[in-house]
Amino acid sequence: MENPSPERCINLFHCLNELGDNSLMQEIQDYLRSGKINQIKLSSSQWSALVFVLLTSEQKMEKFDLKNFMGAQNTADEVLQKLLPVIKESRSAQLCRCGVTDKGCAVLATALSSNPSHLRDLNLSGNKLQDAGVKLISDGLMDPHCNVETLQLSDCGVTDEGCAALASALRSNPSHLSYLDLTGNKLKDLGINLISSILDDPRCKMKTLRLIDCGATDKGCAVLVSALRSNPSHLRELNMSGNKLGPSGVKLLSNGLEDPHCNLEILWLINCGITYKVCAALASALRSNLSHLRHLNLSGNKLQDKGVDLLCDGLKDPHSSSSIFLLCVTDKGCAVLASALRSNPSHLQKLDLTRNFLGKSDVKLLSALKDDPDYELKTLL
Incomplete structure (x- = not known):
């Protein structure tokens, strides 16, 4: 109360290790890196500390x-x-x-x-x-x-x-x-x-x-x-x-x-x-x-x-x-x-025929269109 410092927040992140609260420090580091909270067991005071650190972090x-x-x-x-x-x-x-x-x-x-x-x-x-x-x-x-x-x-x-x-x-x-x-x-x-x-x-x-x-x-x-x-x-x-x-x-x-x-x-x-x-x-x-x-x-x-x-x-x-x-x-x-596709070659860029029982001749027929520079077909599945 007697501290004249203009600071309006106290970040305890670097003190957590000295306080022996390794689990919370690790969780905060994980969150700042991945943005994800894992399944952890924290006390009410630890949750408060977690929220405080996240809100005062420089990371957006x-x-x-x-x-x-x-x-x-x-x-x-x-x-x-x-x-x-x-x-x-x-x-x-x-x-x-x-x-x-x-x-x-x-x-x-x-x-x-x-x-x-x-x-x-x-x-x-x-x-x-x-x-x-x-x-x-x-x-x-x-x-x-x-x-x-x-x-x-x-x-x-x-x-x-x-x-x-x-x-x-x-x-x-x-x-x-x-x-x-x-x-x-x-x-x-x-x-x-x-x-x-x-x-x-x-x-x-x-x-x-x-x-x-x-x-x-x-x-x-x-x-x-x-x-x-x-x-x-x-x-x-x-x-x-x-x-x-x-x-x-x-x-x-x-x-x-x-x-x-x-x-x-x-x-x-x-x-x-x-x-x-x-x-x-x-x-x-x-x-x-x-x-x-x-x-x-x-x-x-x-x-x-x-x-x-x-x-x-x-x-x-x-x-x-x-x-x-x-x-x-x-x-x-x-x-x-x-x-x-030969009649109207200018638009189709992707054709997916997955799960169809195509013969080799069918695949060859369609692959020829994909390989032809006059056609826009880029992807054939």
């Missing part, structure tokens, strides 16, 4: 990582509470599969709504947040100080109830979030519709939406397609893999791709139950001179040679600039594909 707080923590002596929720000051100063919080519950979400909501809020990237995948936890996160997202750009909530036990809260929050503060991952949550069509409705808002800047294995059907595609047709549509990547969309769902998506306002560049439809019967609609979208689509992944769908023929007709069109990955191709399909 870019990434906070508790990935796969699962708690040791302390639960993940308690750790988040203790490290809240550190999280508030970080730009990225990687908290996937570390045992966070709704209690931890309340702490994170505080970080999201702090002023100023530094967090831009929040990953909570693999935690059983349930709808209660998502509602708390949504409260943080709704705050005008929140600037989160990337939100990952895959396999978090979210249903349409959680989607309603999330959609409400994003309508209130839609301008920052550009990446949303809800993979593995049983949202079903109602939840998909709630999330899709956000995209219609002209203030929404979302560019990537991942809805893998969410229980969507063709009914969940209608609102989504409406969003793709909105003006302007900012969405650039859509992943609907693992959903049984059916013929009508795929046709709806294809119609959306043809709309002049649709700016989608990447579309994933892996294992969606697509057959050759809907490939005509997809080919029409590829053929459209208004389509921005660059990457289309149809892996795991039974297209047969008929479907490949139809899609290749779309690729032949000079307006088409799309790349098709992981088709189900036979030797006949390879010949048609090679012909299409």
Whole structure:
């Protein structure tokens, strides 16, 4: 109290070794090097020291990582509470599969709504947040100080109830979030519709939406397609893999791709139950001179040679600039594909035919295109 020094903080980092607290010193060194907290057992005073040292370190707080923590002596929720000051100063919080519950979400909501809020990237995948936890996160997202750009909530036990809260929050503060991952949550069509409705808002800047294995059907595609047709549509990547969309769902998506306002560049439809019967609609979208689509992944769908023929007709069109990955191709399909690439050689740069039973002649046929300087094909798998 009598020290006239202007210093306003005391850094005990170099004293830790003399104090015999080697475990804490090692943990701090590890964190400053990797940005990750390991499964350690620290007392309350040690946690306080850890937070203090991290906040007074000259190293900028870019990434906070508790990935796969699962708690040791302390639960993940308690750790988040203790490290809240550190999280508030970080730009990225990687908290996937570390045992966070709704209690931890309340702490994170505080970080999201702090002023100023530094967090831009929040990953909570693999935690059983349930709808209660998502509602708390949504409260943080709704705050005008929140600037989160990337939100990952895959396999978090979210249903349409959680989607309603999330959609409400994003309508209130839609301008920052550009990446949303809800993979593995049983949202079903109602939840998909709630999330899709956000995209219609002209203030929404979302560019990537991942809805893998969410229980969507063709009914969940209608609102989504409406969003793709909105003006302007900012969405650039859509992943609907693992959903049984059916013929009508795929046709709806294809119609959306043809709309002049649709700016989608990447579309994933892996294992969606697509057959050759809907490939005509997809080919029409590829053929459209208004389509921005660059990457289309149809892996795991039974297209047969008929479907490949139809899609290749779309690729032949000079307006088409799309790349098709992981088709189900036979030797006949390879010949048609090679012909299409010769007709329109200027765009396709990568072709992945993994898991297809190709003969040596098929490989030779396609390899010749890759080696030909007149073609843009750079990668052939």
